[in-house]
Amino acid sequence: MPLGMAKSEADKLVLQQQQWISRTLMRMQQQAPVVEEALPANIELLAIGEKIQVVYVENRKEALIWKQEVLQLSICSDEVAVPELLRYWLKIYAKEYLPDLLKKTAADMRIDYRAVSVRLQKSRWGSCSMRGNISLNAKLLLLPPEVVRYVLVHELAHLKHMNHSAAFWHYVEKFEPDYREKRSELRRLSMGLPVWVHG
Ligand SMILES: [Zn+2]
Incomplete structure (x- = not known):
């Protein structure tokens, strides 16, 4: 409202322009890129060469339905909760694959670890405790x-x-003669992860 304008005048203007205002609001909502990015149509799991289709459905009882045979996630929720649901699913799915990958790599290196856990850490890709417990980030599934x-x-x-x-x-x-390149590749890829993985 411009300085010095009476509230009654503003109210009148809003009433007069009501149609234009709601039309514009609707258009702005449709164009908002953030909403679109928060609702991905696909999730590429480069680590295991899978592309998961995400479909958004209405009026379902469950917020998330995972069909592994067709690699499809059905989500029924408001936009705000979608990233959280995707992260929840990613962690569960990562638990199916990452421990096996670690086991194979450990066998290649002829090295023994005590236990492995899969988490969704904000900044670390993995960690190793003094006792030999290895923790891996579920987001690894998104990397090559x-x-x-x-x-x-x-x-x-x-x-x-x-x-x-x-x-x-x-x-x-x-075991990794090109580890320097892989390390910088990891840093580069960390910057470009999909928006929804950042909790
Ligand atoms: Zn380290």
């Missing part, structure tokens, strides 16, 4: 297999060297 392997080798290498010393990197290099 060679980058995922680098992360797994990195965490497993911490079982030998609990630091980032020259000896640690030398050990990593034995």
Whole structure:
């Protein structure tokens, strides 16, 4: 409202322009790019070469239905809750794959770990405790297999060297000769993850 305008005048104007206002509001909502990005049509799981279709449905009892045989997620929810539902699903799905990938990589390296857990950390791709527990980020499913392997080798290498010393990197290099490129690729890809994964 411009300074010095009486409220009654403003009310009159709003009434007069009511149609234009609601039309414009509707158009703005349709065009809003943030809403579109928060509601992805597909989820690419590069790590396992799968593309998941996401369909948005109305009036269902369950907020999320996962059909693995057709790789399809049906979501019935308001836009605000969708990213949270997608993250919840990603974590469950990652638990099916990441522990196996770790097991295979550990066998390649002939190294033993104690246990593995899959979480949705904000900033770390993985971690390794002194006791030999490895924690992996569910978001790894979104990265290409060679980058995922680098992360797994990195965490497993911490079982030998609990630091980032020259000896640690030398050990990593034995299994990942291109670890430098993979590491910068990981940094680059971290910036371009879909909006919904950031909780
Ligand atoms: Zn490390």
